[in-house]
Amino acid sequence: MAATLISRNSMSLVRRSVIISAIRTKGTMPSGADHATGLEKKELLAKAAGNENPFDMRVIKRNAGTKDTPNQIPSIFDKRLVGCICEEEATCVTWMWLYKGEPRRCECGHWFKLVEAKGL
Amino acid sequence: MTGHFHPYHLVDQSPWPLTAAIGAFGLTAGLVKGFHNSNFNLCFIGLFIIILTMFQWWRDVSREGTLQGLHTNAVEFGLRWGMILFILSEVLFFFSFFWAFFHSSLSPTIELGSCWPPVGVDAFNPFQVPLLNTAVLLASGVTVTWAHHSLIESNFNETSYALLLTVMLGIYFTILQVFEYYQAPFSIADSVYGSTFFVATGFHGLHVIIGTTFLLICLFRHTLNHFSSNHHFGFEAAAWYWHFVDVVWLFLFVSIYWWGSCLFSM
Numbered sequence: 001m002a003a004t005l006i007s008r009n010s011m012s013l014v015r016r017s018v019i020i021s022a023i024r025t026k027g028t029m030p031s032g033a034d035h036a037t038g039l040e041k042k043e044l045l046a047k048a049a050g051n052e053n054p055f056d057m058r059v060i061k062r063n064a065g066t067k068d069t070p071n072q073i074p075s076i077f078d079k080r081l082v083g084c085i086c087e088e089e090a091t092c093v094t095w096m097w098l099y100k101g102e103p104r105r106c107e108c109g110h111w112f113k114l115v116e117a118k119g120l
Numbered sequence: 121m122t123g124h125f126h127p128y129h130l131v132d133q134s135p136w137p138l139t140a141a142i143g144a145f146g147l148t149a150g151l152v153k154g155f156h157n158s159n160f161n162l163c164f165i166g167l168f169i170i171i172l173t174m175f176q177w178w179r180d181v182s183r184e185g186t187l188q189g190l191h192t193n194a195v196e197f198g199l200r201w202g203m204i205l206f207i208l209s210e211v212l213f214f215f216s217f218f219w220a221f222f223h224s225s226l227s228p229t230i231e232l233g234s235c236w237p238p239v240g241v242d243a244f245n246p247f248q249v250p251l252l253n254t255a256v257l258l259a260s261g262v263t264v265t266w267a268h269h270s271l272i273e274s275n276f277n278e279t280s281y282a283l284l285l286t287v288m289l290g291i292y293f294t295i296l297q298v299f300e301y302y303q304a305p306f307s308i309a310d311s312v313y314g315s316t317f318f319v320a321t322g323f324h325g326l327h328v329i330i331g332t333t334f335l336l337i338c339l340f341r342h343t344l345n346h347f348s349s350n351h352h353f354g355f356e357a358a359a360w361y362w363h364f365v366d367v368v369w370l371f372l373f374v375s376i377y378w379w380g381s382c383l384f385s386m
């Protein structure tokens with residue numbers, strides 16, 4: 001029993017080192033997205049495709065923000081807290097809750113609308 | 121709701137903080153107990169638990185980063201700052217030993233004979249083994265840079281050779297220090313000279329052993345293809361740590377071995 005286990009384990013170890021050494025004999029290594037996996041790889045591929053902000057981490061630049069073309073605020077929830085810098089010289093941020101399906105106007109006149117975040 | 125909405129790594133539940141705490145408590149309590157009754161069993165059990173914890177915790181971190189792809193740009197940024205702040209805390213740790221050394225050596229008390237090295241202390245010749253050690257560490261700084269550039273150039277074999285050479289130089293340094301300690305004509309109990317000398321160089325030696333282990337783990341991870349030319353922070357952290365250890369040695373050599381061995385009296 002023990003002997004079977006030992007031989008099985010050592011055989012799998014031998015196989016593994018053969019696979020690794022096959023890569024090793026090339027003498028070069030994969031880089032970037034070829035080496036990465038998971039979320040790291042998704043991020044690298046998004047950046048390679050020209051998306052420098054794949055996780056929506058940056059401050060959202062406001063557009064004209066009329067009633068017909070409101071600022072689109074992505075969220076994974078039913079509401080999101082929005083801070084509007086109403087004008088360039090503003091000394092404070094104006095905060096308001098923005099709810100799904102209820103476009104809202106900041107006191108400065110700019111419109112905002114909650115949209116579903118796409119994510120990476 | 122599919123996909124990822126943030127770049128951060130929300131870690132899983134892990135037993136390692138708890139086992140690390142148990143190990144650290146056993147280590148310190150066992151050390152104090154050992155100083156009292158010369159039985160260091162508890163200390164070694166604590167040390168063993170710490171070593172097991174370190175192995176498994178960092179194995180998990182490697183798997184999360186390399187095999188699960190959880191180390192995005194933002195996560196790596198955090199790891200970098202963590203390492204920078206850790207090394208800064210280590211700088212302050214050694215700063216305190218240099219403070220103790222200069223406090224005692226710049227105005228040696230009458231009990232020491234008002235001179236440094238104190239009366240009766242036969243200091244090492246800094247231009248024998250300590251100078252060799254300086255050369256060994258400087259050479260290892262070159263080889264670790266060679267390894268880093270090979271890694272950036274995707275040269276698998278040269279990275280392996282340079283990293284192996286660095287580890288061997290680290291082991292060589294440790295062996296030389298062991299011989300030096302073995303042959304020392306003074307002990308840690310021989311005045312504040314012995315205390316400052318062995319505490320400062322001893323903690324440095326411990327850091328060399330840790331740094332060598334860190335580089336050796338990087339060598340193992342490299343042979344398992346864990347590193348790519350543009351994502352290898354584990355290696356970079358080891359290299360940063362190694363350079364830090366190297367710089368501390370230069371200060372030890374110049375201050376404690378060289379300046380500290382030139383007799384002067386008040």
Ligand SMILES: [Zn+2]
Pocket residue numbers: 084085086087094106107108109110
């Ligand atoms: Zn506003």
